[in-house]
Amino acid sequence: MRFIEERFGEDFKGDYKAVKKGKIQDAHEAIRPTNVYMTPEKAKNLMNNDQYKLYKLIWERFIASQMKGSTYEETEIVLKDESGRFGFLGVLRKRIFDGFELVLEMVKESSTNFHRGEGELIEIEEVEIKEMETKPKPRFSEATLVKEMEKRGIGRPSTYATTIRTLFRRKYVKKERRKIVPTLLGSIVNDFMEKYFGEIVDLDFTARMEERLDEIEKGEQEYQDLLKKFYVGFKNLLEGVNGIKIDMQSDRKCECGSPMTMKYGKYGFYLKCEACGRTKGVKSDTPAIVLDNKIFFNLKGESNEGNGSDGRNLERT
Ligand SMILES: [Zn+2]
Known part of the structure; x- marks a missing residue:
């Protein structure tokens, strides 16, 4: 002291x-x-x-x-465009009493000064767009996956293990660095199911079906009616699916620089460059996800992407 x-x-x-x-x-x-x-x-x-x-x-x-706290004066700056569509909020900090920060600086003082009156118009000189990324949630491990299944009511404790095992057996998912990642096959199947059988893979479907079955048990509904209703819908869905081809943009680029399209043929999945015609086979258990009709091999949050020698390069769109 x-x-x-x-x-x-x-x-x-x-x-x-x-x-x-x-x-x-x-x-x-x-x-x-x-x-x-x-x-x-x-x-x-x-x-x-x-x-x-x-x-x-x-x-x-x-x-x-052992010292006093520091004191700051804060100026809040609110900028709006005339239409009110874009707004910016900024805070300027000016330290008015150093306190302990005389020794140990914790908060950076704003380096700019801003002197404008309220309601004043400001000319925009330059617009810079910066992309910020927040860390994605970590991938599931078996333990966290079971927890999530419990939370969402998917299956029962007695079926958790079998369900997860089935996903592995069908190569819909695989393990990489102890984490479960979706494969190309799994992602395509999932996307397909969501698109064409959305009602059935919907998480609430099972719950609703349980209700109907209860109604039948109580005699409030005839089981033939339920089956018929379900079957007619399902048959329509099935017929709609006939002849669908996999043709999806991917995040991979061809050697010529053009984006490659994901396709499925006699020999399995392959990438094709529409510009130069080059093709390249892709193993169905390659980790990948489908987002907005586009297949991404470059999974964010994976650090083992390598240097592109195996085609899983770091290009981003
Ligand atoms: Zn090409």
Whole structure:
């Protein structure tokens, strides 16, 4: 405390009080310098660079912890275009009392000044669009998948394991680095089911079907009626599916630079460049996902993409 007062002045002293509570040993003892007068500047000549950095860190943190908080003045700036379609909100911070940040800077002060009156018009000089990415949720492991199934009421505890095993057996998913990832085949099948049998793969379908079955049990509905209704709908769906070809844009680029299209033929999945006609086979268990009718081999959040030698390159659209 005396050190802070001597060095920075009375105002910077924190409200910290050294309280001794009877016989209770102080349990949360932190690392701190044994002599605050040994400042990092003085100590610098006595130690190597790493030791100095570490000491400075400890010293500054300790001193800062004994000082007053810092005070900021904040200016909120609200910008709107005339139509009201676009709005921007910004905050300018100006430190008006340094407090502990005299020693340990935590918040960067805004470097720009902004002096405009309310309602003033501002000319736009340049528009820059920056893409920000938030971290996607981690992929499922078997354990987290079971948890999710429980949460969503998919299956019963007795069927969780078989269901997951079936996905693996049919190569709809595979394991990579202990995480479960969807394969090309799995993603295509899933996309297909959602598109053409959306009602059946809908998570609520099972629940609704259970209700109907209950109605039959109670004699409120004839089972033939239910079957007929279901079958007519299903038959229409099936007929609509006939002759559908897989033809989907992908995130892979051909050597000529054009995007490649995902197709399915006699020998399985392959990519075709519509520009130059090159084709390339793709294993059905390659990790991939379908989003908005486009197949992505470059799964975000995967760090093992390699350098493109196996075709799974890092190109993004
Ligand atoms: Zn090409």
